[in-house]
Amino acid sequence: MENLAIEYENLDQKVYQLVKGMIENRQLLPGKKIPQEKLAKEMGISRTPLIAALKFLEHEKLVEAKPRRGYYVRLFSIEEMVSIFEIREVLEGLSARRAAKVITKDEARQLQTIFQPYLSVDDITDYQAYSRADRQFHMLIADIASREFLTSILQTFNIISLAYQYPTREGLIRHPNETIHDHLKIADAICNHDSETAEKLMREHLRSAISELTKTM
Template sequence: MKGKTLQETAYDEIKNKIIRGDFLESGFTSQNQLAAELGISRTPIMTALQRLEHEGLVKIIPKHGIQILGLNVQELEEIYELRLAVEVFTIPKIVKLVTSEQIEILEEIIQEQKKCIENNDLFQFLKLDSAFHLQLIEVYGNSLFVQTLSNMVERLFSNIYFYRRKDYQISRYIKEHEQIMEAIKSKDINQAIKELETHIING
């Protein structure tokens, strides 16, 4: 159990470092460096890295180190196409099934995103952006859709450098989320689809 706990801890910590953009400048790290930074022995570190490699977030290069992988243009397009297919498909049922409690959760996420802009907290803002979309899919109730979307947003997180561009206005995401919610609350399926499509395509 102790080994499993260390492996899970190493996995979570390394993934968070990738998501935060800790490796943006070098694009590389090493097993020894991660072990020293996290205070975890090499064995659980390597197990975590193998899991992250399977997920496409890193590449283990023997005798050279750990390369942090980004997405190329084709991979980005494929992810957004899949997001469109999954998320837009779920909207009609979401509009019909969503409860007042679920709407409250979604709107609370939007309010938390506004606080992130005030605090200049890009990392938390993007985590909340993912939470917003995952919460919508959870209303639909398909666990495979939830897992698929979760995997996709994690891959997008590995490209956090994109969101650091000076010309990228993350505040528009909030407005688009609010427009999606207005359509859902109004039970306007066509408008909700339109707003969600626009939001994803803008990404």
């Protein structure tokens, strides 16, 4: 009677992923209007599933709906960025704590790998690559934590994505030469199952971004 259910799917999620990707790699720029007809044509679909995807993104605050005027890629003020990082502080602190409790050997290897390429470099200049690594790092920790969370509630907040909309240096607030140390220490704490330290370090890491931001206000 109940389903060993074949799971079907609809276009919503695929289109959502695509558009989100376009925002993340700056094919769609903050502040710019999203051309519905054009985009839909490019993807070979009608406006209906595109609008569905935009609704998701609107809810994630990655996109803004201006009624009768269309959808725009969200552009954050410094003040809003501070809010985003305050929320990240507590949420990713929780992620780090939980990740430390449930991480597997394999995931630990993955986590350690991300910043491997930068260990021997003493001045990091490729911001784009480092920004990608940074995001990957924070996302992976959220993913690991979310496995045991059973729901993937944490990622749906998507607060991490918002953070990279900062207008300079590929969304990086502090210089890679500084943050690389934070990242390595956090990774160590998580891999050593030291949940208390992991939470503490992650919070401090994000708090540093906040002080940096408030300086520019």
